[in-house]
Amino acid sequence: MRPNSRFAQVQPIGLDEVAAAAGTDPDVLRLENLDTDVPPPPVAVAATTRALAEGTGNSWLPLTGLPVLCEAVAAELHRRTGLEHDPLSQVVITSGGTSAVMPTLLATTEPGDPVVLTDPTYAGLFQRVRLSGARPRLVPLTVDGGRWRLDRDALGQVREAAALLLMSPSMPSGVIFSLEDWQAIAETCARTGAYLIYDAAMERIVFDGQPRINPCQVDGLAERTITIGSVSKEYRMIGWRIGWIAGPADIMARIRVAAIYNTTVAGGYAQLGAAAALADPAGAGVDEAVAEYQARHDTVLAQLSGLPVVRAGGGWSCLFDAAAVGLTAPELSARLLEKGRIAATPMTAWGEAVAGRHVRLVFSAEPVKRLSDLRARFDAALEG
Template structure:
């Protein structure tokens, strides 16, 4: 008889999203706030370029393994604008099958079994469990709530560093919290990385989705972090191109060769016609991001207004807001059940999305439902309570 599960999966939990989806079924009366989708359309130029590329022989090839040169050049140009650094598109940029495929490749290239990787709590379960998949150990730094917003405490970050720290895996804006790193917080990351002599794996998948005049800062723009930072980007969130499954990893040539090998031996190559669409999105005259951010902000603002008086944390960016179940006197899975049964809201408990902080919360995604359906969400939530 074949032996059972390997030890690799012993601590890996499902997202929890699938259970909520199954409970909802196809009830059109339910507000779909459980999954990180969006109804805001992708750039029309990206859709057109993708359609044009389907059936084109050049887009139906295994080559180049690390992505088309034109797309790698576009990524390098984007990063130069954000960081001031010149990335060699041939040796320092790799196109991957989505940002998360690039994340797994970057982890495989930078950490060994038993090494520690620092993440925030809350953080995306897909990040946590990719750390576990490569045999490394996630170490959580709890975010704190200050002035109704998420913040990173420098002392807590510094205390998380040990001799086994090999990397930090951070996202800004972060899923599911919407936390955006301030310059001071990036400064604390810089100091902690220097002390640990470790890599910074930076998930930039939502880096353009910022609200309330929050200033964006790419960590590689700090001179001390530039040689340590591997940027993991993609088009699923900023460009609303979830189904294209194209992303990139970019960083120092000394590590990008190994990241390229990991990506090649995992997925070989990202979809050729999807790459054509992504190139159009990155180089087109109007990527639609500014308008999309205005729409998402209006939805976030509506939630903030309707949930006034309830224990939630205002996100500074991203697509979701966290509601504190324990402050309401119950566990997050129970609040999720009540929201569905009494409020007709599908919301995912953050049980697997951190260690001590995340399990208190349920996530409300505001990127999928239009304003017309979100109105009255506060009344629905209160009905569940």
């Protein structure tokens, strides 16, 4: 096989290997994936079913998304940011949020350009930067008071970047950026001339009543921010595979072309279901889902009290420090499965020095009752 430099540093995500090793044993706690058992909005199910029955949506036109969904996305962004986005020129629908990342990178970077991410970060962001030909520039997260914090001093050392590719809350750590963090990010964008590519997939999954800060509300960021969103996390509509990109009109003209040639467009039936979820006046069950995720997160923290697990500010997962118990992340992952019947992914492809010492515990698909013996399972894995 001919060599291909794009793949020289790209790492496997690790998730599939853990899932395959876990098999279908119902006793295994499935903490390795990002599926959820919290049901999707009934309005979305009804709208999708109706579209299938009536035959509406069986099309790949328009290539950048159905107007009804583009309008719903623009309305949702206005509620979150106060900004107006033209649905026809500033919103593009994609096949899930992760499918939005590559066209955005291709439109904003040249080969070799630095792209700033946190360490750890979602492997789907980190490895796509490498695949695009750009170069990851990682800024570490640190643990302060039992929570993840952005290392703003390290961010202040960044002198060159084409883009900052960030999430808040972020996978896999659950870190939430404070106003001071976003202000430091704005300063970095201004200093380097970079775009902010903001993955907002989990923006409303926030714990402990913390404030939700959208970067478009921060001075200096609105005109630089390209927002990637989806219905997968907040709306529990993973299988619909609906995402979007929205941003300034000039860069969106380029992104539209890249998105069309990347995946054409998401399925029309699913787009109609997503539009119904976004427009649901009852809120599509987001607040109730967040309360359930917080209960699961708090159960994990209580079960593992005294062990090196880091509290998440939001999202679907938290991280356990394998190195703090004298193991590598792959070693701990193997022990957890063999002795504790827990499937958990090592974060070796999710960053560098910080990510590589952790395993991820995803609580989105395991209810509180199933998590109630987590400590016993961990103790079994850590013995000897």
